[in-house]
Amino acid sequence: MHIVVCIKQVPDSAQIRVHPVTNTIMRQGVPAIVNPYDLFALEEALRLKDQFGGRVTALCMGPPQAEESLRKCISFGATDAVLVTDRAFAGADTLATSYALAAAIRKIGQEQAVDLVFTGKQTIDGDTAQVGPGVAKRLGMNLLTYVSKIVEVDLDGRTLKVERRAEGGVQVLQTTLPSLITMLEGTNQMRFATLEDMLRAGRFPVRRWSKEDAEIEDVTKIGLKGSPTVVSKVFGPTPRQQKVDLQVLADSNLNDVTLNLLGKLFTTHPQLEEELVERLSA
Ligand SMILES: Cc1cc2nc3c(=O)[nH]c(=O)nc-3n(C[C@H](O)[C@H](O)[C@H](O)COP(=O)(O)OP(=O)(O)OC[C@H]3O[C@@H](n4cnc5c(N)ncnc54)[C@H](O)[C@@H]3O)c2cc1C
Numbered sequence: 001m002h003i004v005v006c007i008k009q010v011p012d013s014a015q016i017r018v019h020p021v022t023n024t025i026m027r028q029g030v031p032a033i034v035n036p037y038d039l040f041a042l043e044e045a046l047r048l049k050d051q052f053g054g055r056v057t058a059l060c061m062g063p064p065q066a067e068e069s070l071r072k073c074i075s076f077g078a079t080d081a082v083l084v085t086d087r088a089f090a091g092a093d094t095l096a097t098s099y100a101l102a103a104a105i106r107k108i109g110q111e112q113a114v115d116l117v118f119t120g121k122q123t124i125d126g127d128t129a130q131v132g133p134g135v136a137k138r139l140g141m142n143l144l145t146y147v148s149k150i151v152e153v154d155l156d157g158r159t160l161k162v163e164r165r166a167e168g169g170v171q172v173l174q175t176t177l178p179s180l181i182t183m184l185e186g187t188n189q190m191r192f193a194t195l196e197d198m199l200r201a202g203r204f205p206v207r208r209w210s211k212e213d214a215e216i217e218d219v220t221k222i223g224l225k226g227s228p229t230v231v232s233k234v235f236g237p238t239p240r241q242q243k244v245d246l247q248v249l250a251d252s253n254l255n256d257v258t259l260n261l262l263g264k265l266f267t268t269h270p271q272l273e274e275e276l277v278e279r280l281s282a
Helices: 036-052 064-076 094-111 131-139 195-203 254-268 270-281
Strands: 002-006 009-011 032-034 055-061 080-084 116-120 142-154 159-166 169-176 179-183 207-209
Touching: 002 036, 002 094, 002 131, 009 064, 032 036, 032 064, 036 055, 036 064, 036 116, 036 142, 036 179, 055 064, 055 094, 064 080, 064 195, 080 094, 094 131, 116 131, 131 142, 131 179, 142 169, 254 270
Parallel strands: 002 055, 002 116, 055 080, 080 207, 116 179, 142 179
Antiparallel strands: 009 032, 142 159, 159 169
């Protein structure tokens, strides 16, 4: 079984701030990490490798520093790592990113046919959740989004059954391989890297592919040139002015608390009291 896991290196969003004057994202000094959602995808892929054998290739499009994130994947147990990196990819939006990743997966598939592609649910920086579906469409793969559990893989019958979290319930879906799965968070727990794999990761020859290596057919579809999206404005949410009103409940009974809350509500919104009286007397 050959599984490709797409991972993106992202700035640790817990440490990102929006500049109060220019409204631009301040990335300086912010450490880069593997997009946390992608680790759920990687763990699921590694579990399938444990079960069926085969290989897991970690794939990332990004600057040369993103190699560090791929080494992390190797330390967790990925078999191989490919970094698609070229100045020509800079400024890519989700269309251009999915085009480049799809080309790289096609190329990876020339070495050994790809049965499954995993992506995370979304990234913590771009947050669009568009890249997975974009890659699936370009590769003509069946797409399973927001997967919470892989129920069954039948390699001989080339079928796959998953649970997908949907609004109001869980869907059980069955499809054929090859497929692309976008994996939900919280569905598994990432394993610890073994000492042996950590040492292997340090020495691992991560493959670096330029646009030529990735066999990009149409260079007008990558990087800024291939990106019709324009970010017109970035801004942080306005902080709330109103403070939370803490109610001390000890030694109070429910009636007192209710009357107290209603009193405060009617003081702030007097029209509500009038409406309530009107409705009760109607
Ligand atoms: C006009 C414009 C210019 C931009 N310029 C830049 C820029 O110069 N540099 C920059 O870093 N970003 C840039 N971006 C952001 C970039 O478009 C997105 O980060 C990228 O397309 C991925 O989208 P996303 O983060 O929303 O991923 P999502 O669609 O939320 O990601 C879903 C999943 O796809 C996979 N995935 C996503 N991106 C990658 C990747 N690169 N490699 C491997 N797997 C991936 C991961 O598994 C991820 O969990 C730009 C965006 C716009 C609109």
